[in-house]
Amino acid sequence: MTHQSSSREDEKTGGIQVIARAAKILNALGEHPSGMSLGEIAQVVDLPRSTVQRIVAALDSAELVRSSGAGGLRLGPALLKLLSSVNTDVVDLVKPLLEKLSADTNETVSLARASGSQLAVVHYVVASRELRVVPRIGLDLPLYSTSGGRALLALESDADVQARVGDDWRELTDKTVKTLAALLQMIHEVRKTSISYDRGETLEGVSTMAFALDTIFGRFAVSLLVPTARFKKHEARYREEMLQCKQALIREIGKIAAVEG
Template sequence: MDERIQTGVNDERGGGIQVIARAAKILNLLGRSAGGMSLGEIAQAVDLPRSTVQRIVGALEEQGMIRSEGAGGISLGAGLLRLVANAHVDRMTVVRPWLHKLSEAVQETVVFSRPTGIQLIVEDRIVADRELQVTPRLGQLDTPLYGTSAGRALLALDKDEDVKALFATESATKQKTSVSQRLLNQLVDIRKTGISSDHGELIEGITTTAVALDTVLGRFAISMPIPTFRFERARDTYIEELLRCKAGVFKEIGIVG
């Protein structure tokens, strides 16, 4: 192929990829915006010329991906929502391969759970084939969220005032619970490290380490209940693999802050 033609093809491909990346960046930005944004606000946020943003926004609007209602009313459109609705993707379809990958990497049981009110529901588990197995039961746990490492990881996704409000609301309608200063201190540490752990609190002799994710498919936690003697031997490896799993899932469906 003529070198000039090859260069032109490469430029076209590179330009196409660049446009797609910029369009995705704009869509992600609008997805995080509670209300509409103006062209100028978008251009400043994505660090692109206003004219470039205007062309991309115009193309996306033609396809129904976004809608424009006046100077400051650019927001996600119904076309994008229809694509999401037709995708037929549930969170387990996305997450289960990562659970298997994590379990295989550490040869330990991996648990998937989600919050419901102030309780935790274990929805899935990958049980490792070990001489000493940990097999958590499926379904709703009796222990409040703050009594489990996965639950505390989920609570740490919220601000302290929101955690207090959650338990205050639930206490008024169901059971008497309160938020202690000890819990709030634990949540501060979890927010710093991204890791929540308990050492035999839920099951004697078992250390459970968990991470939580806020995603477009809901909030959930991934945890590993490990016999404490095994956990202490390879603590850094377990945590490293758990964080690697979290990063992989987040890249696919995570909500950027």
């Protein structure tokens, strides 16, 4: 091997290493939406602070991260714009099936994804009846208390669940789960059944059920939001409609994966 080809190989390896390190930093910031200091990032990604500082400077110049003053560093507008484009692609793809689920159940349906330790709603279809649940786009609720959040957590290992949820347990109602042990027990059940439930743990008088999708666009949760009194009466039918919707979405997204693959 010539000296020139060896240098090119070293340069290629170094470039891959930088990309891998940048990805670790961006993932860490994604899991801490309130912001992180350089020292905190260095500790989480297990890299020297000076290395983190150099990579962050490059990411900042590309607007992939931004400084929020006392709040530290956060994901930047360029990356958030890319994520928004992905959300739009997903919404366009699944919207007809979400609308069908809402029509079949006559209930509100939401599409959400994890944002750090929170569940962020990216799209919803509101039921066309008088007594209904209306979520807000961008509404952030804890992953641990919501059916959609727990469905997404069920896709992760127990260790990753603990790392993502942390130690901040907000009691949103008197039914909100309060310990990691209780949460993991719920998540183990979700892994067996594919359906997660929130029976008034997040909002009084509102019950939900959800399933998660692990797709080429990322991980998303589809939730059915129902006034609790009606939820109890029709739970079995709702569950069947949800499972049918999940299979239809898997088939539809599979078509895209086959085309792009």
